[in-house]
Amino acid sequence: MKNKSTLLALILAAAASTNSVWADEKPFSIAIHGGAGTITKAKLTPQQQQAYRDKLTEAVNAGYKVLEKGGDSVVAIQAAINVMENSPLFNAGVGAVYTYDGAHEMDASIMDGKTMNAGAVSGVKHIKNPINLADAVMNQSPHVMLSGAGAEEFALTQGFTLVPANHFDTESRYKQLQDAKVKLRKAESELKAKSPDYQASLNGVPQIDYLDLDYKFGTVGAVALDKKGNLAAGTSTGGMTAKRFGRIGDSPVIGAGTYAENGVCAVSATGHGEYFIRYHVAGDICAKVKYQQKSIIQAADEVINQRLITAGGTGGVIAIDQRGNIATPFNTEGMYRATRKNGEPADVMIWRGR
Numbered sequence: 001m002k003n004k005s006t007l008l009a010l011i012l013a014a015a016a017s018t019n020s021v022w023a024d025e026k027p028f029s030i031a032i033h034g035g036a037g038t039i040t041k042a043k044l045t046p047q048q049q050q051a052y053r054d055k056l057t058e059a060v061n062a063g064y065k066v067l068e069k070g071g072d073s074v075v076a077i078q079a080a081i082n083v084m085e086n087s088p089l090f091n092a093g094v095g096a097v098y099t100y101d102g103a104h105e106m107d108a109s110i111m112d113g114k115t116m117n118a119g120a121v122s123g124v125k126h127i128k129n130p131i132n133l134a135d136a137v138m139n140q141s142p143h144v145m146l147s148g149a150g151a152e153e154f155a156l157t158q159g160f161t162l163v164p165a166n167h168f169d170t171e172s173r174y175k176q177l178q179d180a181k182v183k184l185r186k187a188e189s190e191l192k193a194k195s196p197d198y199q200a201s202l203n204g205v206p207q208i209d210y211l212d213l214d215y216k217f218g219t220v221g222a223v224a225l226d227k228k229g230n231l232a233a234g235t236s237t238g239g240m241t242a243k244r245f246g247r248i249g250d251s252p253v254i255g256a257g258t259y260a261e262n263g264v265c266a267v268s269a270t271g272h273g274e275y276f277i278r279y280h281v282a283g284d285i286c287a288k289v290k291y292q293q294k295s296i297i298q299a300a301d302e303v304i305n306q307r308l309i310t311a312g313g314t315g316g317v318i319a320i321d322q323r324g325n326i327a328t329p330f331n332t333e334g335m336y337r338a339t340r341k342n343g344e345p346a347d348v349m350i351w352r353g354r
Contacts (some may be wrong), residue, residue: 026227027324029341030063032056032080034090035218036270036316039334039350049350052089052336056348059083060338063222064346073232073266074112074135077222081131081236084220088170090336091218093129096168096238098177104168106238107252108134109145113231113260120145120252126152126162131236133160134252145252168238180242219251221268223260223320231320233258233266233282240273249273255283263322264290267300271315271332279308285319296320300327 034056044052063080067073085093096104108130109120119138122145127133136158137146146154152162219237226232235258237251250257250273257273259282260266267282276282281303288299300319308315309331316330318337328337328349338348 025342026229027342028067028225028227029320029324029326029339030060030067030076030080030222030224031318031320031326031328031339032060032063032084032220032222032337033268033270033316033318033328034059034084034220034336036314036330036332036335037218038332039336041351044350052350053348055084055087055089056336056338057346059222060340060346060348063224064340067224067226068342070227072228073224073226073230074110074234076224076226077110077232077234078131078135080222080224081220081234082129085129085131085236088172090220091173091238092220092236093238094168095170095173095218097173097218097241099239100177100181100242100244102177104165104238105243105246106130106168106236107248108234108236109252109254109258110134110138110234111232111254111258111260111266112138113233113262113264113266116261118144118254118258120254120258121147121151122248122252123148123246124151124155125165126167127155127160128163128167129236131234133158134234134236136160144254147248148246173238173241176241184242219249219257219270221251221258221270221318223266223268223318225266225320225322225324229262229322231260231262231264231266231322233260233268235268235270237270250276250281253277255280257282259283259286261286261290265296265299265319265321267317267319269315269317270335271330272313275308275311275313276315279303279311279313281308281317285317289321296325297327297329301329304329305331 059080063076066076084090088095105123107122111118119134221235223233235251256277257269265286288294316335319327334351340346
């Protein structure tokens with residue numbers, strides 16, 4: 001009888017051990033980006049490169065720790081994005097670019113692949129971490145997107161503390177604004193010289209393509225798969241330098257800059273927002289995975305390096321599938337990004353050659 005009890009105990013212990021290993025081996029992973037664009041090695045000193053790599057490592061590890069402990073993918077991506085929103089290195093939160101009038105207007109969105117619920121905010125000016133307010137919209141309101149003063153009024157009902165507008169002021173972003181205005185004025189003068197009859201402005205607004213400026217990148221984002229198989233995606237941005245009239249890009253638009261669906265994929269985008277909206281980039285990638293059974297790597301590459309670039313759009317995405325496979329394609333010179341899978345160290349990259 002004693003031997004039978006001992007044998008039973010050993011069998012139960014082995015089963016428990018097996019279940020524990022199985023639980024630990026469930027795939028989980030996270031990917032983040034800090035913007036795509038003209039990122040040349042000549043423009044970044046070794047110290048600046050290291051600063052970006054260190055902050056990307058900190059951000060991806062913050063999200064990874066949540067996943068490692070069995071936490072939810074939605075919580076993980078917020079943890080990662082918060083690190084980047086709190087850093088002046090990225091065009092989100094404290095590092096947000098300036099509008100033409102010298103203000104800051106920030107956008108963010110988040111999507112839960114488990115529930116297909118989503119939340120977004122646009123044009124907020126006093127929210128320290130816009131991604132957190134997007135999450136509140138998703139979970140505490142019946143709406144998907146709130147904008148401007150209304151979004152901030154809602155933030156107060158949820159216990160958010162508004163920060164002064166100068167919280168987001170940085171010298172480097174202000175210099176970018178001044179440089180952008182010089183380029184805009186130069187382009188306007190050239191157009192006038194080419195065509196004396198050309199109406200260079202309408203109510204003082206230069207009729208040139210703001211999107212040609214090299215200050216449209218820097219958005220941050222994260223995608224994650226947790227141990228329960230739940231996918232999530234989030235994106236946060238300060239928008240485009242020298243933007244006017246409350247311009248909104250793809251970052252707060254579900255299906256364009258952010259998308260997540262359990263069993264399929266999660267995507268966060270960065271780049272030429274107008275094109276990402278027109279071509280429904282995030283949703284298109286997931287549709288290719290869902291309906292054409294393409295791998296996440298193939299689907300993301302087709303959209304970014306074929307369809308989008310053919311149309312004239314530039315930028316990149318981070319994407320993750322239900323098994324934790326990650327794709328990080330971009331059609332620009334570089335994209336700040338980092339990935340980490342269960343049991344592996346963080347992989348931090350800026351260019352194609354790391």
